[in-house]
Amino acid sequence: MxxxxxxxxxxxxxxxxxxxxxxxxxxxxxxxxxxxxxxxEHSAACEAARATARIADGTAKGEVAAFAAAKDPEPMPALAFNGPDGKPTTLEAFKGKVALVNIWATWCAPCRAEMPALDRLQQAAGSDKFEIVAINVDTSRLDRPKAFFEEIGVKNLKFYADPKGDVFFGLRQNGGLLGLPTSYLIDAQGCEIGRLSGPAAWDSPEALALVRGVSGQRL
Amino acid sequence: MSNGSIKAKRTPGRNARKNAANNGKGPSIAAKPLIAIGFCCALLFTAFVAFTSKPAATADIGGPFTLTTHNGGSYTNAEMRGRPYLVFFGYTHCPDICHTTLFELSEALRALGPDANIGALFVTVDPERDTPQTLKDYLSSFDPRIIGLTGPHDALDPMLKEYRIYAKRTPGDNSDYGVDHTSIVYLMDKEGKFVSAFNVSRKPIEAARELRRYL
Structure with missing residues (x-):
């Protein structure tokens, strides 16, 4: 049994x-x-970005210590938005130069606060090798973003905008966007070197060293 | 197993019954750990179900309130009757997450279309700085269906409690401080009963599709 x-x-x-x-x-x-x-798949597309990201990781100190360098750089998600002339453009169009893509909105107080510093960084480091691409993501009261640029007297930044909201949600889904502002440092091949979530003193010597190091400009 | 029957022969009488019982346990001695593990798992599962289904036992979240809107008028919970609504807590000086969530919520409403009969409440956790006028300026960037609510602490605090919102001022002077707070978006049905926490951090079309089910 x-x-x-x-x-x-x-x-x-x-x-x-x-x-x-x-x-x-x-x-x-x-x-x-x-x-x-x-x-x-990814490391093959962004092989060169690996070394750049390591340099950036070592350079990001002080005012830009919050910059998180990519451990395994990947191509940025495709982004479509409007250029300064109001005509459609894409992130792809910026290949060939290093870009600091800053996502901002007028309803975001820290975004507004860091904009003058970004304008100064563009003045100090902007060239055919580097450009700050500040993309406004306001979707209503569209008179506000341009009025804000005028109000603070922006001299060097161009006005990029995505009133449809696709850039914000695209990066929210696939770009690790947690809040605003977020700034992505992207190499000439369109690979993400790293990102800084939140505001920063972009006109500080540390920020200048970071973008110059990545864009291969002499200090 | 044969061991038992040998023993039974040696010690008849009182021990015979004991051994008979042991014989019965024969197979179950090896299965004991399994049974124990199974029992523990069942116990854990029951505890898990009992614990996690508690918040879903509706009517626990939400309740009556009377506050002031961003337009300066008085507003009570009764005015949302007949339409589903979203409730979110935050403050206009919030450094990041608040306005991102508010923006996502706003885009979900926009994706629903301007005629959808749905409401949304943005309740401040910082009434000292968030006056109706401050809320009005802030909310003008978002969907017009979002109603900003503020009021004195004795009107606001009971609502925070009803919605189980944790809100605590972080160190800083009177103009520059933060407020740590719960950033859940609540979905309430047409009767004002709690449905679930609502995920706004997805594509607005997807969020709108879920909201449409409660219209």
């Missing part, structure tokens, strides 16, 4: 153990496969 009872319980256990082992092995295989596939 005892043995009759023991047998089914043994075979259940055996079947359970095999099923569990198969499940773990399967999950492990998928995990490893997914991890490898993703990494290989």
């Amino acid at each position: 005892n043995e009759k009872q023991a047998r089914p319980s043994h075979s259940y256990r055996g079947a359970f153990a095999i099923a569990a082992a198969a499940l773990v092995a399967g999950a492990g295989f998928l995990y490893v496969k997914a991890g490898q596939g993703g990494k290989k």
Whole structure:
């Protein structure tokens, strides 16, 4: 009687153990496969950005210590917005130069606060090798963003805007955007070197050193 | 297993019954840890279900309030009756997350279309600085259906409690301080009953699709 009872319980256990082992092995295989596939694809597109990101990581100190260099640089998600003339442009159009893409809105107090400093950074470091691309993401009261630029007397920044809200939500989904402002430092190939979430003193010597180091300009 | 029967032969009488019982336990001795693990899992699962389903037991979140809108008028919970609404707590001087969430909420409403009968409340956790006028300026950048609410602490604090909002002023002088607070967006149904926490950090069209189910 005892043995009759023991047998089914043994075979259940055996079947359970095999099923569990198969499940773990399967999950492990998928995990490893997914991890490898993703990494290989990206590192090939942004190989040069790896070294740049390491330089940026070492340079980002003081006022820009919050800059988070990418450990495994990836291409930026595609972004479409309007240029200074109101005509559609894309992030792709900025390939060939290093860009500091700043996402801002008039309803974001810290964004407004850092804008004069960004204007000064553009004056100090702007060239055919580097440009600050401040993209406004206001979706209503569209007279406000330009009025704000005039109010603070912006001299060097161009006015880029996405009144449709696609840039914000695109970066929210795929660009690690948590809040505003967020600034992305992007190399000439369109790969993200790193990002700074929140405001910063962009006219500080540390910020200047960061962008010059990445854009290959002499200090 | 044969061990038991040998013992039974040696010690008849009182021990016979004991051994008979042991014989019965034969297979279950090996299965004991499994049964114990199973029992623990069942216990844990029951505890988990009991614990996590508590907030979903509706009517726990929300309740009556009388506050002042960004236009200066008086506003009570009764005025949202008949339409679903979202409730969110924040303050205009918030450094980042508040306005991002408010913007996302606003875009979800915009994706629903201007005629959708849905409401939204932005309740300040910083009434000292968020006067109706401050709220009005701030909210003019967002969907016009969002109503800003402020008021004295004795009117505001009970509402924070009803919605289980944690709000604490962080160090700083009177013009430059932060307020740590819960940043959940609550979805309430047409009867003013709590439905769920609402995820606004997704594409506005997707958020709108979910909201449409409660219209």
